[in-house]
Amino acid sequence: MKQILDRLSPYFLAGPAVLVIGVACLYPTLMAVRLSFYKWSLGDPWSSAQWLGLSAFRQALTDPAVLHSLIVTVVFAAIVVSAEMVIGTALALLMERQVAGISLFRTIFIMPMMVAPIVVGMIWRYVFDTQFGPANALLTALGLPAQSWLANPSLAFLAVVVSDIWQWTPFVIIMVLAGLQNLDQSALEAAQIDGATPRQVILRVKLPMLMPVLVITALMRLIDAFRVLEVIFALTFGGPGSATEVLPLHIYKTAFVGQQLGYASAISVLLLVVVFALSLATLALSNPLKDPRQ
Amino acid sequence: MxxxxxxxxxxxxxxxxxxxxxxxxxxxxxxxxxxxxxxxxxxxxxxxxxxxxxxxxxxxxxxxxxxxxxxxxxxxxxxxxxxxxxxxxxxxxxxxxxxxxxxxxxxxxxxxxxxxxxxxxxxxxxxxxxxxxxxxxxxxxxxxxxxxxxxxxxxxxxxxxxxxxxxxxxxxxxxxxxxxxxxxxxxxxxxxxxxxxxxxxxxxxxxxxxxxxxxxxxxxxxxxxxxxxxxxxIGSPTMNILPCHYDGQFYLGGQALDLPVPDRLRPALEAARGRDLLLGIRPQALRVVRADEHGPGLRVTVDLCEYLGTETVVSGRLGAAPQVQVTAVLPARAGLGG
Missing domain, CATH: 3.40.50.300 (P-loop containing nucleotide triphosphate hydrolases)
Incomplete structure (x- = not known):
């Protein structure tokens, strides 16, 4: 009896979590996949949904708007993740030092992450406001011409990038700080004794030792960057034109503005495939969960 | 170098x-x-x-x-x-x-x-x-x-x-x-x-x-x-430290102890006559004798014998001062309790 209980206990313990993930993640995903084979609008009875098979996928793969959004998303993700990793790691290395008042600095730096994304969008919309925003006030103070930030495609993209870096660099800082605290201090001391300068200790010992943490952090940020929606929704709503229309926002507009839920689901499935492939590729390059001996 | x-x-x-x-x-x-x-x-x-x-x-x-x-x-x-x-x-x-x-x-x-x-x-x-x-x-x-x-x-x-x-x-x-x-x-x-x-x-x-x-x-x-x-x-087991005093010979808890005193220690000991002293004896320096075989030795009540193959570690208490612990390292077959 005890043996049976022992064998079953892991399932009992993991059961609730599996159930929640199943209901909250897997079920909607499967429903989205199902929906992508139909033509259906919100409010219509499901019985009136029209079977389309794979035609929505064919359409999505050739749709210039989808391709454009995908390019915007890839460029956005590449820029923000690279910038956040570099800035976040550099700040974490600075904040690692035990100097007076550092804990206050750490708290301040981490605050942006605690703000709801939609509020971040509102904050930056105010910052980049043509008439009242601090961005233009700064330019004017420096004797430079004021800009129509959110009306110019390049500047609007820049605004979106800046807001994302502002909000998510703290996440990288937290992860890298945690990683730094777990490093074998004696290996760092050994490097000092071996004659490494502080710069060489960082570049040749600290960062390589941090690599598993950096890979996981970059991967988490990459997945998040491909799913970015709320900040851009509030800041530019994809505009001007479609300059900042990332794929999730395009999906949103297709579903709830264009009332093409089946088509929007098909694009979602494609996005899911892209993110999944990216994750697998990153983990194949360097999987911190895998024992290097194997 | x-x-x-x-x-x-x-x-x-x-x-x-x-x-x-x-x-x-x-x-x-x-x-x-x-x-x-x-x-x-x-x-x-x-x-x-x-x-x-x-x-x-x-x-x-x-x-x-x-x-x-x-x-x-x-x-x-x-x-x-x-x-x-x-x-x-x-x-x-x-x-x-x-x-x-x-x-x-x-x-x-x-x-x-x-x-x-x-x-x-x-x-x-x-x-x-x-x-x-x-x-x-x-x-x-x-x-x-x-x-x-x-x-x-x-x-x-x-x-x-x-x-x-x-x-x-x-x-x-x-x-x-x-x-x-x-x-x-x-x-x-x-x-x-x-x-x-x-x-x-x-x-x-x-x-x-x-x-x-x-x-x-x-x-x-x-x-x-x-x-x-x-x-x-330094030394294992730890050196025995026995509270004693010196009055021409050592006394432990009132019991006389016949110990040879090295010449280099004699002046210091003479100067410390009647004062409380600590006598250090390495466990390896002790050996077992029959009570009637040799002059006044240390009478010890044995608490524990640990047989280690090449030697036996004996722990006990001093007969004259039971609060004092004594350890001795003896040859493996010291014949204790035999």
Missing amino acids: AAITLEAITKSFGALKVVDDMSLDISEGEFVVFVGPSGCGKSTTLRMLAGLEQPTTGRICIGGRDVTSLPPGRRDIAMVFQSYALYPHMTVKENMSFALRLQNLPKGDIERRVAEAARILHIEPLLDRKPKALSGGQRQRVAMGRAIVRAPSVFLFDEPLSNLDAQLRNHMRVEIALLQKRLRGTMVYVTHDQVEAMTLADRIVVFHKGRIQQVGSPELIFEHPANLFVAKF
């Missing part, structure tokens, strides 16, 4: 003074072992030698050069850590050659020195492995190899064998002794293990509460401990 001088070194962490006014000279090519209980300041002193800690006051010279404010990399030292401290992302070869590559030495030179160190330490087949794929003993060899390739003036060892099992520890201890004979480098070795201290050291430095208690050869420390702490700390 270089001589080391520590001049009035003090180290405080806040209000806590961990090393207190310490001065020590270490000769060129000497193997010095710092020994003492946890928290006695021995590791802190070694770390100050390495440059990983700054002394609060005092001066450190290596090879006649004041290195007190020099960073670790410019002191011409190598250190072997208790946790090995290997770089996990580098292969054994890269670990060993790291310092040489930082110095931008010619590639051929680096290859030659790594190969030589690997040969000495028998780790040639491991050169392309990462530290994770090595056993504890192999990692320790790599850590030593990393020190050897640099051919430093001074080798520092911070409890290098503490993480190994007993058998491997004995083996590596012999290897370190052989290595020192081969390299003739100045070596400073920190341990809390007195067997390591006794077998490896040219000179032992006994630490307690941040101060040096005694400096001397293993024989001197064992035979002529400078104070009660050294007497009790």
Whole structure:
């Protein structure tokens, strides 16, 4: 009896979590996949949904708007993740030092992450406001011409990038700080004794030792960057034109503005495939969960 | 090879003074072992030698050069850590050659020195492995190899064998002794293990509460401990310390004890007549006699006999003063209770 209980206990313990993930993640995903084979609008009875098979996928793969959004998303993700990793790691290395008042600095730096994304969008919309925003006030103070930030495609993209870096660099800082605290201090001391300068200790010992943490952090940020929606929704709503229309926002507009839920689901499935492939590729390059001996 | 001088070194962490006014000279090519209980300041002193800690006051010279404010990399030292401290992302070869590559030495030179160190330490087949794929003993060899390739003036060892099992520890201890004979480098070795201290050291430095208690050869420390702490700390089992007084002969708890008194101690003992004294007797110096066979010995009530194969450790209480514990190391078949 005890043996049976022992064998079953892991399932009992993991059961609730599996159930929640199943209901909250897997079920909607499967429903989205199902929906992508139909033509259906919100409010219509499901019985009136029209079977389309794979035609929505064919359409999505050739749709210039989808391709454009995908390019915007890839460029956005590449820029923000690279910038956040570099800035976040550099700040974490600075904040690692035990100097007076550092804990206050750490708290301040981490605050942006605690703000709801939609509020971040509102904050930056105010910052980049043509008439009242601090961005233009700064330019004017420096004797430079004021800009129509959110009306110019390049500047609007820049605004979106800046807001994302502002909000998510703290996440990288937290992860890298945690990683730094777990490093074998004696290996760092050994490097000092071996004659490494502080710069060489960082570049040749600290960062390589941090690599598993950096890979996981970059991967988490990459997945998040491909799913970015709320900040851009509030800041530019994809505009001007479609300059900042990332794929999730395009999906949103297709579903709830264009009332093409089946088509929007098909694009979602494609996005899911892209993110999944990216994750697998990153983990194949360097999987911190895998024992290097194997 | 270089001589080391520590001049009035003090180290405080806040209000806590961990090393207190310490001065020590270490000769060129000497193997010095710092020994003492946890928290006695021995590791802190070694770390100050390495440059990983700054002394609060005092001066450190290596090879006649004041290195007190020099960073670790410019002191011409190598250190072997208790946790090995290997770089996990580098292969054994890269670990060993790291310092040489930082110095931008010619590639051929680096290859030659790594190969030589690997040969000495028998780790040639491991050169392309990462530290994770090595056993504890192999990692320790790599850590030593990393020190050897640099051919430093001074080798520092911070409890290098503490993480190994007993058998491997004995083996590596012999290897370190052989290595020192081969390299003739100045070596400073920190341990809390007195067997390591006794077998490896040219000179032992006994630490307690941040101060040096005694400096001397293993024989001197064992035979002529400078104070009660050294007497009790060195030697296993611990030396028996018996409260007594002297009045022409020793009295323990009112019982007379017939002990030969060495001539060199006689004047001091005469001066201490009638005062409370502590008599130290090594457990190995005691033997068992029949109560009626010999004059007034120590009458002991035996509590425990531990048979160790080559010897038996007997613990008991003094007949005349039952609160005093006595330990004796006797031949394995001492005939107790037989």
